[in-house]
Amino acid sequence: MSEIDIPHHHTVGVGAGPANLSLAALFEAVAPHRLVLLERRPVSTWHPRLLLSGVRMQTSWLKDLVSLVDPTHRLSFVNYLVSSGRIYALINAQFNVIPRREYQRYLAWASEQIEGIEYGVSVDEIGFEEGVGFSYESGGRTIARSDHLVLGLGSVPYVPPGLSGIVGDDAFVPEELTGRLPDMDREAPVSVIGGGQTGAECVLELLGHGFTDVTWLGRRPWFQPMDDSPPANDFYRPAYVEFLQQVTRETRRRLIEGQTLTGDAITPGALQSIYQANYDGMLRLDRYPLTMRPGRDVTSADRDGDGFVLSATSPIGHEKVPARYVVLATGRTATPPPLAPSLTELIDHDDTGEMIVDSDYSLRWKGSDRNKIFVQNRARYTHGVADANLTLLPVRAATIINSLFERDVYTVRDAAPSVVWG
Template sequence: MTDPTVEHDVVAVGCGPFNLGLAALASTVDDLDLVVLEEQPELTWHRGMMFGDASMQVNFLADLVTLVAPSHPLSFLSYLHDMDRLYTFTVRENFFPSRREYEDYLRWAAARLPSVRFSHRVEAVHWDDAAERFTVRAVRGDGTRVRLAARNLVVGIGTAPYVPAALADLPEDKLLHTSRYLYRTSDVAAAGKVTVVGSGQSGAEVVVDLLGRNVEGGPAVSWLTRTSSFAPLDYTKLVLEMTTPAYMQYFHSLPEDVRDRLVGEQWQFYKGISTDTLEEIHELLYRRQLEHGLADVELRFGTTVESAAVDAAGRALLTCRHRDTGQAFEHTTDLVVAATGYRNRTPAFLAPVDDLLLRDGRGRPRVRLDHSVELAEGISGRVFVANAEVHAHGVSSPNLDIGAVRNATILNAVTGRETYRLPKKSAFTTFEAPRPVS
């Protein structure tokens, strides 16, 4: 059974923090009809890495709405007030919420947004030339099929865990991605040796957990990363100006090859490790010196894993290369934790309109400054993307603190007016070259 087609101004697919923020900002725009469709039955956020003491890496102002609408009823401060925690949060004097509290805030906001519809799996999107609308077909959790139409589509399905080819041949019982770490703690506890491949914040947090287990008599721990050091996030003030809307606009204006080079150079802005986590790791390593009989711990940077297999004894065997010397060596372990990040994914539901999306020289969607994808000539609708435009807008695109600005930009484009005022001055640094002397 399929319901009649229901018209909306905007259909957004996926309900992570970004599209949830879009729904939050849209909820106070009277003449805008927006709906968000989410396949899962409820909102969850990084449950596989929800360590009890894990903290956000952005402060509470980087919520769904505050950086463009500080008086919005769905701000983090409104959440704290509603939960009667505003005063204790103030006295706490730590304005970085825990990861668990941030997820609770997201769930609180979602519960107050009737435009967000869970258990709605989008199957296909088509372009209707006659109606000049995108038609979205979805199926609800009870099996009922629904059809929606809108001139504007926002795709915010998030990224998928990435396992590189060098590790892909390992069987499931020898390999897990950091996104599943807390779901596999029984496998971790049963292993004699656990090896983390890759660094970044997620890898470092797993190493903290493993070192804590090791100090208590748990498994041996190895940490291998190809980076040239266990590098910290660069959170110095003027460097952070390269994560502002001002820099994002400048980055978008650059040629494609320059943007690609900069993304490669700026990895430490988003793939580094917080200094607090690095200090915690060092403290655990120091504490180990006071104990005797613990299983070994090994840290190696500048190491590339080239392939992986299972040896005759049933253990994971990694073939590695020391990058400074080129020397190859083998590394044996019981369980590999892939701290290898996430990648954008192309959703199957966009297949019917794939030929309408214009692409750059490397096959990526050509994304305008307002976060809409360039479409084939004659298509009057718009497809916007959230957290799928690093190549066009820079490494700040996945940051939570850019979400409200991006969503305000999208809503301004959809409504054709300044529904939300965007920041005119977000950095002290001037990024553009001086005008040439005539």
């Protein structure tokens, strides 16, 4: 591609997960054909390797890509259901929360109708040049330029340093489980490390496939269910995000840390399914196929013959847990942004090394007067627990669009809070 052929866009979004899809859906009404999304994957998909049997969403279907700010938008979940002819079937199935596979299909349907998504493009480096804008390198070439940039990179599995040494064929992250199942010995001991939703889903998958010796280790004092009560859901409202902008950084961090179980925990339905599958297994085997070990911090693991020995602290001391296979459901971390070092240097970071995110989701950086950088899903400690999930996607996208175009393109209404936060 010669220099003159490199397309220059108003805005480029890197990543086409739900966060940037919501942005693209709302963008087209304001500035059609001016946003392009660059996505590494070859097609639209959503956590495809974590679509284990029967998994459900953790959020209401009302929280789709658009409806919270524009319920008349053609890419609403209800329009998807009517267009696919499945609305009556879905209503009749009486799901409290919809299957994750249905949400994935909804995203694929919406993606097909959003212009300007370029699949199979992995952005290796984002640079910046004064007067030219941002540049995007892929496969050793500059493939695009833009005035503004929105990072929607999502997250990648995280394995703590003490456990990373065992990663291989028999010790793997949850994304590998489905592919490994056919070769695994169902009678052999399997340990699942991680007491969150993904750990729970891996345990269910193993029990569902007839594994007879599963150990589930979690750090929290018990396998804690998610708090989905009305007061917990008040944290997932624009009014609360607005309140958070008014408190000091320290207070904000303390408040947000106390809200972890409202999102980063196990759905009661998944826990019930595990207890019932374990009971069924006990009736079949005369012993429980699953042993639960909460309050365990697995600090290291060593290879031992064909398997592993896990070392954990427990409420009464230390213990060793032997395992033939280990599933490392030890969390996720933000995907590192592929920013050129020269661009990173221009961005303000706080004393923990995190990029500083302002209330409109823009980064504070030297060139922000003319060229904006926005981040999706990286502002937990400024915007609260809702930032890491799907509940306020259109609200965040609307905030970004309003800031980018310097006017209230979208109105965010949360007019009836009954809680006085401060």
